[in-house]
Amino acid sequence: MRLPTGKLGKDIMPKQYSDNDLKHAIASVRRGHLSMSKAAKEFCIPRTTLHDHVNNPDLRTKTGPPKQLSEEDTQAFVNFSLYCAAQHLPLSRERARCFILGIVKKSEKPCLFNMENGPSDEWFRKLEAEHHAIRFRTARNEDRSRTTMSNKKVMDEFFLFWAAQLEKTWSNYKASTGMLHIFNCDETGWCGKEESKVKVIAPRSGPVKQRRSWLFAVSDTGYVNTEIFCQWFLRGFIPNCGKERPVVLLMDNHDSHISLSLIQAARANDIVLVGLPSHTTHLLQPLDVHINGPLKQKEQQDC
Numbered sequence: 001m002r003l004p005t006g007k008l009g010k011d012i013m014p015k016q017y018s019d020n021d022l023k024h025a026i027a028s029v030r031r032g033h034l035s036m037s038k039a040a041k042e043f044c045i046p047r048t049t050l051h052d053h054v055n056n057p058d059l060r061t062k063t064g065p066p067k068q069l070s071e072e073d074t075q076a077f078v079n080f081s082l083y084c085a086a087q088h089l090p091l092s093r094e095r096a097r098c099f100i101l102g103i104v105k106k107s108e109k110p111c112l113f114n115m116e117n118g119p120s121d122e123w124f125r126k127l128e129a130e131h132h133a134i135r136f137r138t139a140r141n142e143d144r145s146r147t148t149m150s151n152k153k154v155m156d157e158f159f160l161f162w163a164a165q166l167e168k169t170w171s172n173y174k175a176s177t178g179m180l181h182i183f184n185c186d187e188t189g190w191c192g193k194e195e196s197k198v199k200v201i202a203p204r205s206g207p208v209k210q211r212r213s214w215l216f217a218v219s220d221t222g223y224v225n226t227e228i229f230c231q232w233f234l235r236g237f238i239p240n241c242g243k244e245r246p247v248v249l250l251m252d253n254h255d256s257h258i259s260l261s262l263i264q265a266a267r268a269n270d271i272v273l274v275g276l277p278s279h280t281t282h283l284l285q286p287l288d289v290h291i292n293g294p295l296k297q298k299e300q301q302d303c
Contacts, residue, residue: 017045022053029054048072069100077103078131080263088161088275089253093124093136098226102260158277158284162250169246169272181247185237186287187224226259233262238269248272252281 025043028034029050036054040047049071069077077100081091091099097118104113113119128136170180215236217228241247249266251257253275266273276284 017043021045022050025050026053046070046072073103074127075131078127078134081134084258084263087165087273088158088277089258089273091258092255093121095255095258096124099260154277154280155283158280162274165272165274166248169248172246179244181242181244182250183237183241183247184250184286186252186281186285186292187229188287188292224256226256226262229256230259230262230265234265238265238271241271245270246272248274250274250276250286252276252285253278 021043022045025034025039025045028039028042029036034042036051037047039045040050043050077096080099081096084091101113101115101118104115124136128134166180166182215232217231219225219228237249241249247270249271251273257275263273265271281288
């Protein structure tokens, strides 16, 4: 599955033209006085907006204060949110704020958002009212979520979804390589200082050391965050997952795993991201129990 298209992150700025400008531009194009491109440039109107109004006389010009995001960018964000939800990686309101602020900062253009807090709750309410395809829902209490989610219905729904994702990915690439590459990622407490249990030949006195190879990163909390996870994806996963496609990466739905940079990198490298249902990783996460634990024990024995 490919990500939805749209100029998300480009030309993000308040509306710079008046309704009167739009009317004159439409008239100039329809009468043949100016081309579409020249009219858009002269009246400071996005070419796509002018094109839509010229070719659809029934479109109405919305009045009111300038908007934080253009219509095109807002729709692209809605499509992006729907894609994340379809991949079992839904955006929380806080995660959505981080995405939008990242887009605005990257564009380096004026915006009406508070650059510390991001879009207000009122902005999200208007977004939901104007785009009926999305809806904000209240999450279940976390202390009961694992028990609630650990049932046959949730498991069956996930495996049906998983099978459909694999089949769709396979058909999209027309099985050109004859193989579907599936990966799973998870994090665990690796400090890089695990003690070796294997004895080696060394002098009778003095320290005995050996070199180890690691990718290092730090965070204020000591836990993985979006920047660290994205760096792992760019520097660890992509260079080592091979060049053949299709590639599917299964991961848990944690806030630290989803960022605009990661989604863009996955899209650019034809990698399909699929999220596990919330609060089910103790049952569905392949790496959670069956790999990381034995791997740590084996690593200590072989060092």
